[in-house]
Amino acid sequence: MEKKDSRLDGLELDVAVIGTGFGGLYALKKARDMMGLNVQAFDDAGDVGGTWYWNRYPGCRVDTECHIYQYSFDHDLMKQWEWSERYPAQPEVLKYFNAVADRHDLRRSINFSTRIIKAEWSDETARWTLTTRDGKQITTQFVIEAVGLLSSTKYPKFEGEETFRGEIHHAARWPHEGIDLNDRKVAVIGTGSTGTQMLVALAPQVGHLNVLQRTPQYVVPLGCGPVSAEHIAAINRDPVAFRNRHLNTAAVFGFDESTVSALEVTPERVNEVYENAWQEGNGFAFMLKTFSDITTDEAANATATDFIRGKIAEIVRDPEVVARLTPHDFYAKRPLATDNYYQTFNRDNVTLVDVRKDPVKRVVETGIELESGRVIDLDVIIYATGFDAITGNYLKIETTGTNGLRLADKWAENPTALLGMMNAGFPNLFMIYGPFSPFTSQPLVHEWQVDWITGAIRETLDRGAQRFEVLLKTELDWVARCNEVAAGSLFSKTDSWINGSNVEGKPRTNYFYMSGMKSYMADVMEFTNDSYRGFSISGSAPDPVNSRNSDVGEQSATARRATGS
Numbered sequence: 001m002e003k004k005d006s007r008l009d010g011l012e013l014d015v016a017v018i019g020t021g022f023g024g025l026y027a028l029k030k031a032r033d034m035m036g037l038n039v040q041a042f043d044d045a046g047d048v049g050g051t052w053y054w055n056r057y058p059g060c061r062v063d064t065e066c067h068i069y070q071y072s073f074d075h076d077l078m079k080q081w082e083w084s085e086r087y088p089a090q091p092e093v094l095k096y097f098n099a100v101a102d103r104h105d106l107r108r109s110i111n112f113s114t115r116i117i118k119a120e121w122s123d124e125t126a127r128w129t130l131t132t133r134d135g136k137q138i139t140t141q142f143v144i145e146a147v148g149l150l151s152s153t154k155y156p157k158f159e160g161e162e163t164f165r166g167e168i169h170h171a172a173r174w175p176h177e178g179i180d181l182n183d184r185k186v187a188v189i190g191t192g193s194t195g196t197q198m199l200v201a202l203a204p205q206v207g208h209l210n211v212l213q214r215t216p217q218y219v220v221p222l223g224c225g226p227v228s229a230e231h232i233a234a235i236n237r238d239p240v241a242f243r244n245r246h247l248n249t250a251a252v253f254g255f256d257e258s259t260v261s262a263l264e265v266t267p268e269r270v271n272e273v274y275e276n277a278w279q280e281g282n283g284f285a286f287m288l289k290t291f292s293d294i295t296t297d298e299a300a301n302a303t304a305t306d307f308i309r310g311k312i313a314e315i316v317r318d319p320e321v322v323a324r325l326t327p328h329d330f331y332a333k334r335p336l337a338t339d340n341y342y343q344t345f346n347r348d349n350v351t352l353v354d355v356r357k358d359p360v361k362r363v364v365e366t367g368i369e370l371e372s373g374r375v376i377d378l379d380v381i382i383y384a385t386g387f388d389a390i391t392g393n394y395l396k397i398e399t400t401g402t403n404g405l406r407l408a409d410k411w412a413e414n415p416t417a418l419l420g421m422m423n424a425g426f427p428n429l430f431m432i433y434g435p436f437s438p439f440t441s442q443p444l445v446h447e448w449q450v451d452w453i454t455g456a457i458r459e460t461l462d463r464g465a466q467r468f469e470v471l472l473k474t475e476l477d478w479v480a481r482c483n484e485v486a487a488g489s490l491f492s493k494t495d496s497w498i499n500g501s502n503v504e505g506k507p508r509t510n511y512f513y514m515s516g517m518k519s520y521m522a523d524v525m526e527f528t529n530d531s532y533r534g535f536s537i538s539g540s541a542p543d544p545v546n547s548r549n550s551d552v553g554e555q556s557a558t559a560r561r562a563t564g565s
């Protein structure tokens, strides 16, 4: 898809949407077709799909039930679309995005291959100026950033890459034409969701696969298979009720979370519950549907880790590989699920390399040299090294709000934001699934947030006002509440992208609202239904309320010191 930017420079909009994944496409649809606003969307990608446009690596698939991992706003599409598998592979998800874009004629309002690199707010005009990578400027009253939770790709910096005679790729930037890996010597670096999916898919195809693992992870089966007849029937009966039922769970993964503690049943029962969950598949179900306290109580967590460690020892034949594959931290990262994961390490053409014990020293002409001096002979190196999650893509846009406040400064030490959707000091700028969003699956929650955001825009316009913003105190209170809940969660004690510890120099802190979607919706509606209490909806002239946001940076720091957050 060619970019459509000949008339971009000087364009004036009501709403600019950045990103065309799940959140962005629906924001465009809602603001343009349901509200009649002048809207354009922008995406660096060559077509729709967001993360599903970029992530085309072998084995890439959704690990959430397909009926939850789709839009609900188009009831007919929801009833008609037939997913071929319970957990669709990437090409099918992309096909779905294309169908949505075609059905709603969205591409005519999207500027592809157009990266927004700067966003500047003007107090005088109460508008944002967006600058594209090639210097074109667009002004807009509102900005909706749908830039992705896990989209800012993290590349390791290994010395000597330029000397390598083979190919180096990142899983999240997989070439559209594919890569010929047949019979080649391949290394996959990283064993998160990406690495685990990819290595299982690659093993039967490549000559030899070297899995460079730094930290072992707990991986359960996915349970790929036919779609759930129960879900299809429920959607056909009443799509709205289906959507509402699942939004009213904690994590929105298509099941009710358990309310039973792992510590209040017999060890035999614990084992039975985990065995059933293992057979059924799905990482989120294994973590959240089995027992209620796996992510909050160390002893309960140990029941899950003991079970999975037992499975590793049972499945993997070589005791040395078992030892390398066995994790020792809490089961409190984003849960992984891939069919045949541990079985893959029984293959003769797969070698598990422990790069914690013997780290990568550098890339050399023929492969990867480890600290021990051992050289792994390779044709292809693939990074599955993850993302600068949550805040990464927002910070790639140089954003300046009221009184010259830079987002990069505001988020330098301890990022704060409200509801995952707003940021004090940045009027009329909305985020979809930004920091302090509920910790859930994405599509239905994106839709819910878009509905809230467009409601806020509607309210501003209906009041004849020009700016909608959150007061700093509202934001800090929200973050303090989020942090209090997160402090009781094992996610905060376990290194992963969830708390920023996967990126050097990034604040290691809480970035989520961990009380669940049901409670999140109630909390957000409490503000909203009370005439947007805690927000300011005003004209463009500075007023006493807005001036309270005038030094958000300093106030944030003071409040953080006071709350100890």
Ligand code: NA7
Pocket (backbone or CB within 6 Å): 150, 156, 157, 189, 190, 191, 192, 193, 194, 195, 212, 213, 214, 215, 334, 355, 384, 385, 386, 387, 497, 502
């Ligand atoms: P993750 O889950 O962040 O995993 C990245 C993996 O890469 C993980 O195993 C890391 O080891 C490893 N890694 C990162 N940097 C290095 C270096 N320099 N050397 C060796 N190994 C490294 O990213 P994914 O892409 O798999 O998944 C991200 C999310 O996308 C996923 O949760 C889904 O929601 C979709 P570490 O654990 O840091 O030791």
